[in-house]
Amino acid sequence: MTTLQMNGISKSFSGVPALRSVDFEVRAGEVHALLGANGAGKSTLMKILTGAYQADAGRILIDGAECAIQSPQAAKQLGIECVYQEVDTALIPYLSVAENILLDQQVQKKGLIRWSRLYQQAEEILQTFGFSIPVKKQVEACTLSEKQLILIARAAAQQARFIIFDEPTAPLSNKETERLFAIIEQCKRAGMGIIYISHRLVEIFQICDRITVMRDGQHISTKETGDTDIDEVISSMLGKSFDEEFPKAKVPIGKTILEVHKARGGKVREADLQVREGEIVGVVGLVGAGKTELARLLFGADPWEGGELRMGGRPLRLRSPKDAVEAGIVLVPEERRKEGIFVEESVMHNLSVASLAKWAPNGFIQKRLESIQATEIVRTLGVKTADIRQPVGHLSGGNQQKVAIGKWLETDARLFLFDEPTKGVDIGAKSEIYRLIGRLAQEGKGILYFSCEFPEVLGIADRILVMFEGRIVRELSREEATQELIMYYASGGE
Known part of the structure; x- marks a missing residue:
């Protein structure tokens, strides 16, 4: 042998x-x-x-x-x-x-x-x-x-x-x-x-x-x-027990942040949803259901073919991701190495890229302030890196994902879109990402959590929207949702 x-x-x-x-x-x-x-x-x-x-x-x-x-x-x-x-x-x-x-x-x-x-x-x-x-x-x-x-x-x-x-x-x-x-x-x-x-x-x-x-x-x-x-x-x-795989903090739900009515574009055939302050809304479906496409649509990365979007009660038209970021909508994409981070750039530069106006008010980056802020985000998120000047591509998958999230923390984001945020991430880093998302909810941010991992959505979401063939076909409360019920609707059940 x-x-x-x-x-x-x-x-x-x-x-x-x-x-x-x-x-x-x-x-x-x-x-x-x-x-x-x-x-x-x-x-x-x-x-x-x-x-x-x-x-x-x-x-x-x-x-x-x-x-x-x-x-x-x-x-x-x-x-x-x-x-x-x-x-x-x-x-x-x-x-x-x-x-x-x-x-x-x-x-x-x-x-x-x-x-x-x-x-x-x-x-x-x-x-x-x-x-x-x-x-x-x-x-x-x-x-x-x-x-x-x-x-x-x-x-x-x-x-x-x-x-x-x-x-x-x-x-x-x-x-x-x-x-x-x-x-x-x-x-x-x-x-x-x-x-x-x-x-x-x-x-x-x-x-x-x-x-x-x-x-x-x-x-x-x-x-x-x-x-x-x-x-x-x-x-x-x-090296220790892992009793709490899906930490879920109780957070008061506030006013409506996002309202979407009959959104259409690409694979997305029709989507109605809303997200409130402090709320984590899971969007689940099988591969090809249109989750990523819906996330890109809400971030302005793909063109809208129809439908309405309101942010804070006001109509919003998205022509590009720039419009979304200015309106307070940010995306942590599924393909982090391709779309979420600059793999050859340092941890520091990746963490500051989304808020450069703060560090370069006159067109010149104030590197001392950039360094201080990056160090603070690394400490807050628990990013494991030898130095903030280390290329982010050298970090583990979980730490790269923390950087992809961390770059948005210094913006005025009110709504976070997470597309498969724990893909390729180990079980310890997953828990840290769940806790980070929980902290954002506690700060009153709205969360849309796109995933094909039913257990994790059941563990952290307040409400669950099920997608099938580009449509949101069912909304489930946290109390009524089960893996079997999600699979039924995600597979085309009526």
């Missing part, structure tokens, strides 16, 4: 230990979950395995033979592939689906490309897994879920021996997730070793054979899935 072992792996950055003598193993024909809170060291360990980083100490062995993985190409040659969470960083947008699937093979070949053969090969790979994506379609025109499936197809095309799945179900619908699990089962039967990283613990227990937990750069435990449970895993990840 083929086995990949990582023994005594250590890694430090600027003298700060990120990994401390970590052991990890994956066997052929198993799905091995790698879990840990943000900053636990999972990503660093996997970057060493895929050749993006070099370990300071330790060995990597395949079937007992030590391997030198000095580059991503060396990892691929050993049969180690990764399906990344941030799909846009792993695909070439201006190339076709077929070219992206067979990219590694084409790079290694010489001579002219036989396009008919290329498209045929890609089509065969997609059909093997039941994926239905036009092979000539440009990747930049694909949906998030299609991009994820393209990455899975690329890994399969390489005939990988070990595949790392990093939050693979985050952009997928329930049906696509079921298909992915079937594909992973196929990979198991074919003798591949699967390393599965996810913050969705229910699915971990559904498909994984073993679970390894890391914390603070160290290996904490490895257990057979049947020998542990969710509560024990959470305790191991956090």
Whole structure:
């Protein structure tokens, strides 16, 4: 049985230990979950395995033979592939689906490309897994879920021996997730070793054979899935019990902030809603229901085709996000690295970008004041960063999300739109984000919380609006809402 072992792996950055003598193993024909809170060291360990980083100490062995993985190409040659969470960083947008699937093979070949053969090969790979994506379609025109499936197809095309799945179900619908699990089962039967990283613990227990937990750069435990449970895993990840997963503070509900009547635009066919001061309104639906499109419509990012919007009782016409921000409406988007933050800029600059007028009244940024304010926001939100001048792209997903939220705190925002705010965020950071949203509600802000995660909406929302095919089809009170009832209406029930 083929086995990949990582023994005594250590890694430090600027003298700060990120990994401390970590052991990890994956066997052929198993799905091995790698879990840990943000900053636990999972990503660093996997970057060493895929050749993006070099370990300071330790060995990597395949079937007992030590391997030198000095580059991503060396990892691929050993049969180690990764399906990344941030799909846009792993695909070439201006190339076709077929070219992206067979990219590694084409790079290694010489001579002219036989396009008919290329498209045929890609089509065969997609059909093997039941994926239905036009092979000539440009990747930049694909949906998030299609991009994820393209990455899975690329890994399969390489005939990988070990595949790392990093939050693979985050952009997928329930049906696509079921298909992915079937594909992973196929990979198991074919003798591949699967390393599965996810913050969705229910699915971990559904498909994984073993679970390894890391914390603070160290290996904490490895257990057979049947020998542990969710509560024990959470305790191991956090180093403490996690009794209050969805903290919900009681907040007095005030005056109406936002009123929307028959909003239409793009996928949004009709939406009526209102949000009051201190109220958290959940908007739920399955993938493709139109949640993100509604959030973009209310932020002025997409054009309105009809309907009315009132802010504080006054009619409001949104031509752009600038109009929305000036009216007090702000958005924390689903794709934070693409739309919510500037990954190459510092934490400080990201936190000040939405309120530059405060720090540059005469056209020149007062850096001392900018630095003081950024430091205060970092402290208030608990952003874990070595320095406010550190590029925000180097932070963990949860801390990037805190920065995406924090940039709006110095504006005059009255209504916060959160689109899948805990996507790809670990369980500890999720709780911190819930608490932050609760604090905004206590300050009298209105919250629209868009999510396909029914449990979290049930946990934090005062009211729940269910979307189906671009329409808000049902409103549920906190008391009457259940996962079963939400699923019924989100699936088209009447």
